[in-house]
Amino acid sequence: MTISRRVFVKSGGIALFSLGLDPLFLGRAAYALTNRLIVHPSDRRILVCLFQRGAVDGLNMIVPHGEAAYYAERPRIAVPRSDVIDLDGHFGLHPALAPLKRFWDDKTLAAIHAVGSPDSTRSHFDAQDYMESGTPGVKATADGWLNRYCQHDREHQTGAFRAVAFGPELPRALAGTAPALAIDDLQAFGLRAPQDAARDKLTRAFEALYEGAATGLLASSSREGFEAVQQLKQANPTQYQPGNGAQYPRGRIGRALLQVAQLIKANVGLQIAFLDATGWDTHVNQGASEGQLAARLLELGGALAAFATDLGDGMRDVVVLTMSEFGRTIHENGNSGTDHGHATAMLLLGGAVNGGKMLGRWPGLDPAARFEGRDVAVTTDFRDLFAEVAARHLGGTDLSSIFPGYAVNPAKYPGAIRP
Amino acid sequence: MRQHRRLDGGTVSRAALGSALVALLSVYPSRGLPAQSLSPRDSALHALNRLAYGPRPGDVDRLAAMGTLRWIDQQLDPNRLDNHVLAERERTFTLLGMSREDLGTAYFDEQRARRERQMSAGADSAMRQGPDPADQTPEALRGRRLAGELQELAVVRAVMSERQLEEVMVDFWINHFNVFMGKGADRFLLPDYIEHVIRPRALGNFEDLLIATAQSPAMMFYLDNWQSVTPGSWAPEVARAAARRPELAARMPQGINENYARELMELHTLGVDGGYTQADVIAVARILTGWSIARPQQGGAFEYHDWAHDRGMKVVLGDTFPAGHGQDEGLRLLHRLAHEHATMHHVSRQLCARFVADDPPDGCVDDAVAAWQRSDGDIRAVLRAIFHGPDFWAPQNVANKVKTPLEFVVSAIRATGADPDTSPRLAQVVARLGEPLYLHVAPDGYPERQDDWVNSGALLARMNAAVGLAAGKLPGVTVALDTLIPATADAPALLDAIDRRLLGGAMSAHTRSVIEQQLADVTDPAARRNLAIGLALGGPEFQKQ
Numbered sequence: 001m002t003i004s005r006r007v008f009v010k011s012g013g014i015a016l017f018s019l020g021l022d023p024l025f026l027g028r029a030a031y032a033l034t035n036r037l038i039v040h041p042s043d044r045r046i047l048v049c050l051f052q053r054g055a056v057d058g059l060n061m062i063v064p065h066g067e068a069a070y071y072a073e074r075p076r077i078a079v080p081r082s083d084v085i086d087l088d089g090h091f092g093l094h095p096a097l098a099p100l101k102r103f104w105d106d107k108t109l110a111a112i113h114a115v116g117s118p119d120s121t122r123s124h125f126d127a128q129d130y131m132e133s134g135t136p137g138v139k140a141t142a143d144g145w146l147n148r149y150c151q152h153d154r155e156h157q158t159g160a161f162r163a164v165a166f167g168p169e170l171p172r173a174l175a176g177t178a179p180a181l182a183i184d185d186l187q188a189f190g191l192r193a194p195q196d197a198a199r200d201k202l203t204r205a206f207e208a209l210y211e212g213a214a215t216g217l218l219a220s221s222s223r224e225g226f227e228a229v230q231q232l233k234q235a236n237p238t239q240y241q242p243g244n245g246a247q248y249p250r251g252r253i254g255r256a257l258l259q260v261a262q263l264i265k266a267n268v269g270l271q272i273a274f275l276d277a278t279g280w281d282t283h284v285n286q287g288a289s290e291g292q293l294a295a296r297l298l299e300l301g302g303a304l305a306a307f308a309t310d311l312g313d314g315m316r317d318v319v320v321l322t323m324s325e326f327g328r329t330i331h332e333n334g335n336s337g338t339d340h341g342h343a344t345a346m347l348l349l350g351g352a353v354n355g356g357k358m359l360g361r362w363p364g365l366d367p368a369a370r371f372e373g374r375d376v377a378v379t380t381d382f383r384d385l386f387a388e389v390a391a392r393h394l395g396g397t398d399l400s401s402i403f404p405g406y407a408v409n410p411a412k413y414p415g416a417i418r419p
Numbered sequence: 420m421r422q423h424r425r426l427d428g429g430t431v432s433r434a435a436l437g438s439a440l441v442a443l444l445s446v447y448p449s450r451g452l453p454a455q456s457l458s459p460r461d462s463a464l465h466a467l468n469r470l471a472y473g474p475r476p477g478d479v480d481r482l483a484a485m486g487t488l489r490w491i492d493q494q495l496d497p498n499r500l501d502n503h504v505l506a507e508r509e510r511t512f513t514l515l516g517m518s519r520e521d522l523g524t525a526y527f528d529e530q531r532a533r534r535e536r537q538m539s540a541g542a543d544s545a546m547r548q549g550p551d552p553a554d555q556t557p558e559a560l561r562g563r564r565l566a567g568e569l570q571e572l573a574v575v576r577a578v579m580s581e582r583q584l585e586e587v588m589v590d591f592w593i594n595h596f597n598v599f600m601g602k603g604a605d606r607f608l609l610p611d612y613i614e615h616v617i618r619p620r621a622l623g624n625f626e627d628l629l630i631a632t633a634q635s636p637a638m639m640f641y642l643d644n645w646q647s648v649t650p651g652s653w654a655p656e657v658a659r660a661a662a663r664r665p666e667l668a669a670r671m672p673q674g675i676n677e678n679y680a681r682e683l684m685e686l687h688t689l690g691v692d693g694g695y696t697q698a699d700v701i702a703v704a705r706i707l708t709g710w711s712i713a714r715p716q717q718g719g720a721f722e723y724h725d726w727a728h729d730r731g732m733k734v735v736l737g738d739t740f741p742a743g744h745g746q747d748e749g750l751r752l753l754h755r756l757a758h759e760h761a762t763m764h765h766v767s768r769q770l771c772a773r774f775v776a777d778d779p780p781d782g783c784v785d786d787a788v789a790a791w792q793r794s795d796g797d798i799r800a801v802l803r804a805i806f807h808g809p810d811f812w813a814p815q816n817v818a819n820k821v822k823t824p825l826e827f828v829v830s831a832i833r834a835t836g837a838d839p840d841t842s843p844r845l846a847q848v849v850a851r852l853g854e855p856l857y858l859h860v861a862p863d864g865y866p867e868r869q870d871d872w873v874n875s876g877a878l879l880a881r882m883n884a885a886v887g888l889a890a891g892k893l894p895g896v897t898v899a900l901d902t903l904i905p906a907t908a909d910a911p912a913l914l915d916a917i918d919r920r921l922l923g924g925a926m927s928a929h930t931r932s933v934i935e936q937q938l939a940d941v942t943d944p945a946a947r948r949n950l951a952i953g954l955a956l957g958g959p960e961f962q963k964q
Contacts, residue, residue: 053860053861054860120697122677122681122697122700123681123685123691124861125685125691125861125863126691139691160875168852168853168876168877169853169871169872169874169877170874175870180874181874181875181876182874182875182876182877183876184851184853184876184880189876189879190879191879191882191883191886192883192886192887193886201937202882202886205933205934205937205954206882206954206957206958208933208936209929209930209933209934209954209957209958209959210878210958210959212927212929212930212933213927213929213930213933213958213959213960214959217821217869217870217873218821218873218878218959218962218963219959221873221874221875221877221878222875222878222959223875224875225875225876225878225879226875228875229879278860283643283676283678284643284646284676333673333674333676334646334647334648334650334672334673334674334675334676335643335646335672335673335674335676339676339677339678340677340681372697
């Protein structure tokens, strides 16, 4: 069912008329098309957020191998200096992240350490909630910071695929009044019927049902869904081949990033992509150069490298930002694992990234410099990093609405985005 | 907490008011009622949507005739309800015939087969959590089949049980005391957890349930308490072995693990705003040191290890737990937590969110807390207070909640009178809609709010499932629509039947006219009927409860 956009407009339009479709639907389809055409390529900055749920051990992801205390505190799980992939003489990548080294070398990868929340909670749920709502310490915030960005900046850019979460559920960060879409599988997205004609009929029938009878969330969600079905039909995701010989690793991260790349290349107006990666809550036997955490990092590094390879020049417009709700204890616990800590490390990858350097201020592992005597202290409020990405990469201007209650100050930006 | 709300000058309790309202509706339906009140059929439909997984054919009329309050009383006393049809179906699940020892052996065999496979492949993924789809050894296949059976059993019970409220409450507690099946040994510990910890206590006493979960190997393993030990303590046999092989000692647990202690207070009892501190978390973890598990090949039962217990003094929530105590202080702690006001409020609020509204009215929560205090945590008494309260029956709280994926699938199966099979395929449908059973990774369990379930992708998936079910193509279920809703060329008659038998009379005029238009160019009567049912079940009214 490969049809070019132009053919779709013609044949699709005629088909709709002949079936006596309600004008509302037609108007929306036409709007979606014109809307697409006015998106200027240089205006197409894209942010891909990857949430490492469960609190990644930043110290074993970006290893402070120049720090004796790191080795003293982790006799069983420290990554040996000989295995670390050195970045700047003091920090280095976990060996499982080796595929990312070349992006560091070409200055499109940066890492920031000691980043986190000013709130001291060690609850996964609270900390994830705060990082996604963008309001640490305030539980009552109804929407997520990425959704507020969509509400307040370029709010006219309302294509169905502007903000997409890759997974079965919409994450907190994208919850809110601006339209956002959750897609588990691009290829299966939409209604299923044996023939295209039957599928179109079914789609229109359900659209009419929800148009008239649904209210609130059911109404807005269904409307977004039907818009997306139309746009995706034109993008034709079943024919996708990754570019530049990129090979995505098996697993959810690779699968999701492949779909992000598909949507970016399909030019459907994707601006915010969000995906989850789980399995970082390494309380027990987390391993060192190899083992449980290494296996997760191997998938992460391989998937990010494949994504950047696949997009090639397209990475010019893209920033991938990893995040995690907090870090883990400096000292290994009694089970060769780590417990809930405070600050962690995050990665930024893409053409706009001020790469090839460690960002943020490293507080060190000295007991006096620790948070509550046991965890890496936070020296960069995650909102300063997120705000910089929203402002300097996405061009967001209304930062006080994105981070309510926080005085965003560009002087505190960690310098993650190239000026 | 806020003061108990006083209605009518404080002379009539809220519960009495609610009951009076319903009694009036059910017993004297012909009397003049306020315009905004529910009709007997509406009351029946509402109760079936909340206390049950929706009506089966004929249920609404049956309840309206017998009186919905009487039906609620029956549901609160489930052991008196005949359930032999489900019991017969349960006998086809091999899982239920296996003891914990059998399951432990199955798990042990699977682990051994995997280790052997990995050693021969030289792979270092021994720590991988959860089933590995690439693993095709007979042991791994058996493990996956049992996991699929467990998920399917939940769907089959929800569809077929006469004790509907019991099934709803099992689902509630399974999420309240969530255990992730994908975490290693929890795959073989979970069946026992469901059958012997949660199910027998779903309508029992909260403290009993709390203690049973705290002493369940599934929870101990999921939240790591089984290997939380006092620093420097050693099992006697390890101490002996370590003298010869020091590297063995390095692999043994060497300190406390806060994971369970934190979730016990944050999720299971007090709630995140329940007033505890990090110091309380550490003290609770110390109190629960030594609560552990026997080895899997020995059945993996709960075991208290006195050698691992911290016998020092602790302070929790201002209470001193004096030095020198063992397992008893853990029970004292759980008793204290079960009776904290914050716990009653936290759990009552979750119950009201489940049964009344995503953002429950304070009055409903207050009534539930009062019943909790009066009954010392009798879950049935708390539920009775909710069901007899005015908020439960308030028109604004009718059809104001969106079904979870499990509720949607099960209610559609029940509405069409369809018959689920014992394959895992129906549970896989629920998974595709976003709720893979027992696979919520985080300890907070699946959410209850509509915001967490309604999004455009999920809605499209529901529409697909509805159309598939009506066409007899939904995997894992047999549908026989001909007796329920015969195919007919008479569109208005068809829509009347669908509205009355499937939607309980909730079909809007708009939905009716849209479906009628869609039928216009379909000539085959069966195809017409199937399309109409698919649209009705996938449409907006059926997403609500």
